[in-house]
Amino acid sequence: MTNKATETGWKLDNSYARLPEKFFSKVELKPVSAPKLVKLNHSLAKSLGLNAEALQSEEGVAVFAGNEAPEGSLPIAQAYAGHQFGNFTMLGDGRALLFGEQITSQDERYDIQLKGSGRTPYSRGGDGRAALGPMLREYIISEAMHALGIPTTRSLAVVTTGESIVRETELPGAILTRVAASHLRVGTFQYGANWGTAEELRSLADYAIKRHYPHIEASEDRYLSLLQEVIERQAALIAKWQLVGFIHGVMNTDNMTISGETIDYGPCAFMDTYDPATVFSSIDLQGRYAYGNQPIIGGWNLARFAESLLPLLHEDEEQSVEIAQKAIEGYMGLYQSNWLAGMRAKLGLFNEEAEDEALIEELFRLMHKHRADYTNTFRVLTTGQLQGMDMCNTKEFDTWHKRWQERLDRQEGSKASSEQLMRDNNPAVIPRNHRVEEALEAAVERDDFSVMERLLAVLSDPYAYSPEQEEYAALPEPPDRPYRTYCGT
Known part of the structure; x- marks a missing residue:
């Protein structure tokens, strides 16, 4: 052939x-x-x-x-x-x-x-x-x-x-x-550190650097630089997950890439009702990988990556551990910085003020209290069409909304530019769980792929705010039992 x-x-x-x-x-x-x-x-x-x-x-x-x-x-x-x-x-x-x-x-x-x-x-x-x-x-x-x-x-x-x-x-x-980009994982390095020689581990690290981070090849501390690059990529990635309400479902170290790509879509799902404790995976009985835990687990996984690199970071074990710990300590700050920048964009904020975090936290408190839909909350804030959400009919929300509008008024730039920033960062549609299940059922049970094709077409431009997306932004009927996903193995 x-x-x-x-x-x-x-x-x-x-x-x-x-x-x-x-x-x-x-x-x-x-x-x-x-x-x-x-x-x-x-x-x-x-x-x-x-x-x-x-x-x-x-x-x-x-x-x-x-x-x-x-x-x-x-x-x-x-x-x-x-x-x-x-x-x-x-x-x-x-x-x-x-x-x-x-x-x-x-x-x-x-x-x-x-x-x-x-x-x-x-x-x-x-x-x-x-x-x-x-x-x-x-x-x-x-x-x-x-x-x-x-x-x-x-x-x-x-x-x-x-x-x-x-x-x-x-x-x-x-x-x-x-x-x-590659299938190199934290788990690949754990394997090399546990079952390989020091030279085999070094060859893996050199390969990862050449493939994903060639700009650090000449660095004197290239293995520390590799650790720092992966920390930065993962901090940015997990912040992006949180900003759209994505729940990976199985954040094992073998499902964490060195490139910073999301990998393995087994029991994943997107959150509807905002709740940090949301878990969809049928096997996550303790909520280890719940939505609110994802940033913490990201840090835990990166610590395991750092452990695997210890033989390469310094010839003295104590100094190697100290170097690794210092690098890992920077992860949460990087994550928080990425997340906060993303949240400011979702609220149309171009600049930074000290009270922004409190403004954001109050919105999430209201969303949690009133069981508001995550995606549609930011969608209606973007469009200004607040009538359809119960949360928006409360005095608490009115107070928050006034505070937000005052914050917008204090920044340079037009309301139109703020609205465009929000449109660029708040998807009108996500792959709603009931829509995904609907598409899978049609394909698997009836050999009908047209439902999936329509869904994929709508999802291909999630920031379009087009009329065709309206029905895909609608919430499902309240379920009679919690939605569950399975790993597919």
Whole structure:
């Protein structure tokens, strides 16, 4: 299939596979019986230098299904470890393979990974397969996150396999093609620190620097600089999550990237009613990864990353620990600075005043007390159409609103520029849980992908405030039980 592969536009390199073999295992393809392409991301394909028409051919679909390897690929499964709900364990790609890294015309490098492609040496008793519903969920949410301006892995394609997998019930099998700046994780470094030699760990760190932070390669303290860069990226990322009400659901260290991208959309969801204790994941029984805990867990995970780098930070162990602790202590301030800047933008504030934080905290207190919808609160503040929210009919809110208007009046710049700032930072729509479930049900149960296509179209420009988005901003009927998400494994 060399001619077809060339037509498709694959230009793959395998730099990760040049690391010590400790960090991966070569894998054989596990073909499926009847692959069918059900979703292709045309715009992403174009940006990667791929020919969308060729990708839809029989040969193109065979690649997405893991039936054939594209030219230049070297299929591997990556090894890593991780703290899962606080418990450290050996992990690895148990149901994924990495074909390699696509090199774009701008000389950018992106991992091309199949998720649900079959068993690997790291499958730990699992079948290595995935169900259609969770793969479509990842497609919807990751593309929504991209449109919201949040760093994220993306989804290139979803194929059904023509085979069933068994979980609680029999489900249609599927494979997702995931695109990432890389799949280097905090857990990759934990694996290297626990099961590798000092030189193997150093080679991993040097690789991460070369791939993601080449500007620090010549730094005398490049491993400290690596730690600081990852801290900065994660502080900014988690602040962006909080600003749109996104709940990751499974912030294990193996789901925290070195690049600062959001990865793994298993039990994730967006918050409707504002409550910091909100948890959707069926397995998060203690609320470890609740919305309000995400910034704290981010710091905890980064501390584990710092621990893995200790052998590289200084030859003296005590000094190494001191260096790492000092770096980690800066995380919460960075997060808070990112979050506060984002909140000012959501309220149309161009400048800074000492009382801004108190103004913001009072709004959240009111939202919590009156069980206000997170996204729609900022939506109505942006449009000025306050009539539809119960909270806005209270004296407490009137007092807050007057205080906010006075704050706006004190800054330079027009009301129109403040409104535009709010429109640029307050999405009119998010992937509402009931809309996502509606799309998944239609696709999985009835083979009807039109509901998902309409949802994706609306989510592709979340800041548009278009008439087409009105119905997707509406809240669902009050549920008779709490909404729950599942990890999809």
